Each structure stands twice: as C-alpha cells, then as structure tokens.
Amino acid sequence: MTAASLIAPGRAVAVRVPATSANLGPGFDTLGLALSVYDELTVTTLPDRRVEITVTGEGEGEVPTDASHLVVRAIAYAFESCGRQMPGIHLSAHNTIPHGRGMGSSGAAVVAGLLAAKGLLAGDVELGPSMLLRLATELEGHPDNVAPALFGGLTIAWMEPDGPQSKKLLVHRGVSPLVFVPGFTMSTSAARELAPLQVTREDAVFNVSRSALLIAALTQSPELLMAATEDKLHQSYRAQAMPETDRLVQSLRAEGFAAVVSGAGPSVLVLADGPGKRLAAAELATRVTDTPWEALMLAVDVRGGTVRDYTEGSTGYS
Known part of the structure; x- marks a missing residue:
C-alpha cells in the first residue's frame, strides 16, 4: 500500500522557513546564518493527483504554478526517496524572502517542500535532521543555505563521504x-x-x-x-x-x-x-x-524551519 492511499484528503500541514545569508564573507560555501524573514505555506492533500498552487508576495505572477514549482518538486523528491507516492496537493504560499537577491530563497523553497513532506508522512516515515539535510543538499547542490534554513542560527556545513554534515552555533546577542x-x-x-x-x-x-x-x-x-x-x-x-x-x-x-x-x-x-x-x-x-x-x-532566527499539523481541528506538531 502506498502512502498516497494512507494520507486522507484534507490532511494539511503548515510550514515556516527563514531566509538565510551564506558565506558571510570568508566562509565560502561553508557558513550560513538564518535571518528573521520568512516564507510561510500550507499544503493540503487532495482526493486526486492534481497539483494546485497559489502564491502571494514575492514571486507572485513569476514562479511556476504547476508541478515544476520548487516546493512541489521538493515534496515529490522526498516522497520518491521514501518509496512513497505523492498525493495530490494544494499549495498556498506566502513569500516574503526576496527572490534572486542572495537571501536563500531557493534553499528556503527546498526546505519548505521537504518539511511539508515530513509533516505529511508523519506516522509512516520519519524524516530526521540528517535525512532532511541530505535531501536538501541533493536538491540545492550545496548545504550552506539549506543548513541554516533547516536548523536556524549560525551553521557550519561540510561534506563527508557519507553526505553533508552541519553544526549549529548560537550567535552572540550583540550581533x-x-x-x-x-x-x-x-x-x-x-x-x-x-x-x-x-x-x-x-x-x-x-x-x-x-x-x-x-x-x-x-x-x-x-x-x-x-x-x-x-x-x-x-x-x-x-x-x-x-x-x-x-x-x-x-x-x-x-x-x-x-x-x-x-x-x-x-x-x-x-x-x-x-x-x-x-x-x-x-x-x-x-x-x-x-x-x-x-x-x-533583522534578528538571527534560532529555530530554523518548522512544520505543524494544520488539519482542521488539530493542534499537533510533527
């Protein structure tokens, strides 16, 4: 039985992902900082395989509104990596992270999709931090933006033979x-x-x-x-x-x-x-x-990306 048949229509998750700034000068492809500008979205499962997308804020009228949308691609990638079939979804995104300005908008979209998949697959497949970082790096190409978007704070990212790694540090309150x-x-x-x-x-x-x-x-x-x-x-x-x-x-x-x-x-x-x-x-x-x-x-975001159950009548977090 596939996950698509296990996820009832109307199940919804809400995701919030911060902007990031990578490199920070000398830390090329290694250091990243999460910042208090956010993209927020909800993903709701549909009774069929359709993909519906509404976008407000940054990218409205510019980004694709079909399965090529980066958030949807990340959701599909996570489901495929877990051996599950993605259900039909309605994606509603409100973006405030500027696009094409060096504030991690593509990394945030990738992380948002993966966190949405994590929430939808909760109870069937567990997408832990290491798995999320690996999938995000595979999609983004390098981990310096996706690590702080996932985990918040100041992150050091590096590659090992078995995949990307990161370490989160707390930033001095005077910064x-x-x-x-x-x-x-x-x-x-x-x-x-x-x-x-x-x-x-x-x-x-x-x-x-x-x-x-x-x-x-x-x-x-x-x-x-x-x-x-x-x-x-x-x-x-x-x-x-x-x-x-x-x-x-x-x-x-x-x-x-x-x-x-x-x-x-x-x-x-x-x-x-x-x-x-x-x-x-x-x-x-x-x-x-x-x-x-x-x-x-801005402030330094210390939480990173979050996902919670947004199904009507639910207050649970995944």
Missing part, C-alpha cells in the same frame, strides 16, 4: 544583522561562475584564518567582526557583475561597518555589533549610493 536589498537581481549560478577554481596558497590561508576568526566573532567577540569578515576567495571576483553592491560594501567597510555580499548577491549583509551601529550604517547607505536599497533590520 545585529542588517540587510540592504536592491531592486535588481543576480543569478546565483552566474555569480558562482565568476569565482576562480584555483586560488593562491596565500589567499587560501588568509580565508582559513578569517573563517576561524569569524566563528569567534559571531559567537563570543563581536568587536572582531570587521577583521573577521575580510575575504579573498570570491567577493572581489564577483564585483564586476555587481558594481553597485561592491560600491556599497566598500563604502560601508571604509567607515568601519562589517559589510559583506549576502550569499551570491546582490544584497549586502552588515553584521553590526549593536543596534545603534546598524542605524548609522543605514544612514550612510543613503548618502554613498544613488541605488535605492531597502534596509532590513
């Missing part, structure tokens, strides 16, 4: 994230192609030292964030494709703000060591560039 989001987008794949396949030993050692220092700065010593966010592996190579982003990063750093490219860009992440400092950074941004930037004063 105050600020993200500048522009009106233009950047293709993650295009940005990745600009980073060189080989670097000098000196640059590699430079980034190893800064990545290690960044862990200390984010968890214990925020006053070290300026030095800790220096990078020689990817940001300077991508600057040619994002001149406005590079200009803002350099202007902020020149005034002592720990600014980096958020993920593949074009958004800019500032890791301020206090709320007052990020207000000053936001004010500076209005003076040093003609590009309009939306300043998002």
